[in-house]
Amino acid sequence: MGTVGSGAEGIAGERRQLINVAYRLLGSVTEAEDAVQDAYARWYGLPRSRQEEILSPGAWLTTVTGRICLDLLGSARARRERYVGAWLPEPLPDRTEGERAGGADPTGPADPADQIVLDESVAMAFLVVLESMTPAERVAFVLHDVFRYPFAEIADVLGRTPAACKQLAASARRRVSATRAPATVTAVSATGRGDVVRHVKEAWETKDIAALVGLLDPAAVMTADGGGMVGTALRPVEGGVRIARYMVAIADKAPGLELLERSVNGMPGLVARRAGVVMTVASFEVSDGRVNRIWVVRNPEKLRPWAREG
Known part of the structure; x- marks a missing residue:
């Protein structure tokens, strides 16, 4: 799940990828940032000797972030049952668009939303489908189908066998397929x-x-x-x-x-x-x-x- 050096610069360089993973898993910029901060806190809380034993800090950080998100997704279901009205993912702006409009301040503090890559996997329709999945399905599907992580590594996040993770991703894929428009609908550019x-x-x-x-x-x-x-x-x-x-x-x-x-x-x-x-x-x-x-x-x-x- 990524290979970087164990130096501070290499570790910090993983933040963008982790924010992208966490937002797709949680549908919330705020919660994604909190999850990534928690993962970094756990890394820096390790004894130096333990850090040096970890061959890929990037993989370790992604695994820990994934586990934190999995826990948050489990508790989110209870929270959203108490939520007033419908719950939707946090919408993301295109900061380059704001800059063209003269509304962004390039000297302002870094915003985690700015680090999220805007592609089809963050389209609101896609995120809403992700909300219909179980936490384990969502983690397996996002990590494998969106970020191309192997099931052997996803198994470390979910605490299941690679074969079980593959089945979870397949189940999630069926949910996505079931919500897609029928073939007779004309694609819109x-x-x-x-x-x-x-x-x-x-x-x-x-x-x-x-x-x-x-x-x-x-x-x-x-x-x-x-x-x-x-x-x-x-x-x-x-x-x-x-x-x-x-x-x-x-x-x-x-x-x-x-x-x-x-x-x-x-x-x-x-x-x-x-x-x-x-x-x-x-x-x-x-x-x-x-x-x-x-x-x-x-x-x-x-x-x-x-x-x-x-």
Whole structure:
């Protein structure tokens, strides 16, 4: 799981990889950073003689981080049962996009969200599927299918045999396949998705219900996460017409809200600001030129990585 020298520089160099692993396992930037910090604390807590016995500190750190995440995933299920409304992963900004907009401060403190590689494995649709897996399935699948770690090493994380880890990954893979759009659905390019999201923004700004209905799949579903800290729909809103009406009702209640087209977890999305403060981050799944899923994050604790958004 990576080979680095045991020097301080080599150990520190593993942080980016560990943050990427932990975010995909936990769906939370904050928890990912905490897990990685805990792994480093355990490393530095080892006697020097023990550190010198470890041939690959990178592999050791990844194994420990994986175990910490596995424990957190187990306890997260109980916490999320008490969570007010739906729980969604923390959305990620594209910091280079913010820099182009003149909103990022390159001299500011390092943000762990900046270290996460924005690819398909952090798309909101993918992370939501990961949430449906058991903790062991998620760890086996992410480490093997996303990061290409061998099952022999994953077995050290899960405390199971390599064969059992292989079965866990296969079960997780079936969950992913079951949620994918059928082959008859036309794939939408990144540009096409961006165009659809732009049209949604324009229709939302003008409170054009008919235009919104035309952009939404009739069976579309919108899920919102407010965590009980801000007002939002506690249950998913189902159906294109109901979603369109809900969106316009929100616009009516929130004068002065500014909508921005922004990348969310590497995909076209929308950010709503008021007085320069990000209030809402929305990500979209688009098929056949229409939106079929909307994930709306309003919990302010999950919007901290967006504080520098310009």
